[in-house]
Amino acid sequence: MGKNIANTTHTFFFCDGGSCQKAGSEKVVREARAYLRNNELWDTTHTIKTRCNGRCEDAPTCIVSPGEFWYKELTPEKITPIIKRHIDNEELVESELLYKKGWNQQVSNNERAPIKPKPFELKNDKELDECYITRGFSSDQYLYPLFLYLKENPEGVSLSMPNELPIPFDDIIALDYSKAHVLEIHTKTTCITLTIASVPKDNKELQKSKISSTEYFYQKETKLSGIRFKNKFGEILGRILFDSIKNKAWKYCTKIQLQNTALNLI
Ligand code: FES
Structure with a gap:
């Protein structure tokens, strides 16, 4: 039998799109999964790789549920403390967040102007x-x-x-x-x-x-x-x-x- 997802308290959606891969997302996911395995959190959490989340300028990105927490510019060093804070319900580090519910807009270090077609x-x-x-x-x-x-x-x-x-x-x-x-x-x-x-x-x-x-x-x-x-x-x-x-x-x-x-x- 597969994992009993009814036991899941937290889900981590890691972007696995092209830009995030280039920015090192695979190392981040590996670090996160190893941390969850070694801390007996495997059965109560879930990690999912997604396609592009539409925020390539902030790669690698990850979304954490419950809540709407979007993380930016992740590294293998940053991800385990982030996971721990969510699991232990500790205060989050806002500078690591791209967006959370209640903010008017995302906070990016690399905001790009949207690409628009030129006039005729x-x-x-x-x-x-x-x-x-x-x-x-x-x-x-x-x-x-x-x-x-x-x-x-x-x-x-x-x-x-x-x-x-x-x-x-x-x-x-x-x-x-x-x-x-x-x-x-x-x-x-x-x-x-x-x-x-x-x-x-x-x-x-x-x-x-x-x-x-x-x-x-x-x-x-x-x-x-x-x-x-x-x-x-x-x-x-x-x-x-x-x-x-x-x-x-x-x-x-x-x-x-x-x-x-x-x-x-x-
Ligand atoms: S590839 Fe990850 S946000 Fe676009």
Whole structure:
């Protein structure tokens, strides 16, 4: 039988995302687990490794429950006294905390300004000619919600893959994002795949199919708006087109995907 979690008094959520790993999270977790084992706390506590907690600038991070205690810039030396204080209900060292319930905001030593898309710029693009263009986000945390939204709001939106006829989003019957890197887009007759998750650096094939650039554009002459996807080598992987900038889905793009970056036409 596994551990009886009903006996758990404290849970420690250690971030195991890329930035925390680089900042030494594994050593912190090992130290914490050794301390819990050797102090007969193994059966009454729990340690969990999580993916990125969204505070990479404060890596390595850990969240302690009960309560909402977020720790920053952990080291193997800091972690055992932190655990002890929680278990023994002792006063916490506030300078080690990134956040606790009741604070108005986190206290970070490395706060970064949030990354925002740049305003649309009027450019002469090789493929699109004169157009207003800006770059959005290309991680799967943006692209999967984008495709989900467009599938649910398909009117006037189409997907155009290189050398293929455009597919109206109305024809898309299912999206499947269960594979490691690839989003499958199913119509009744075909399945299109787009690589939207991070891929290993040494896999050239996946690197070539991975969307690394997501540009939102409005062509001055045709008045067409759309999204252009490229890989890191600048090759076009596909496009989404909207029938009008009044389209609900285009408005969603400027609001959610581009974080309220308005298209101001001159
Ligand atoms: S990788 Fe740990 S907070 Fe992002």
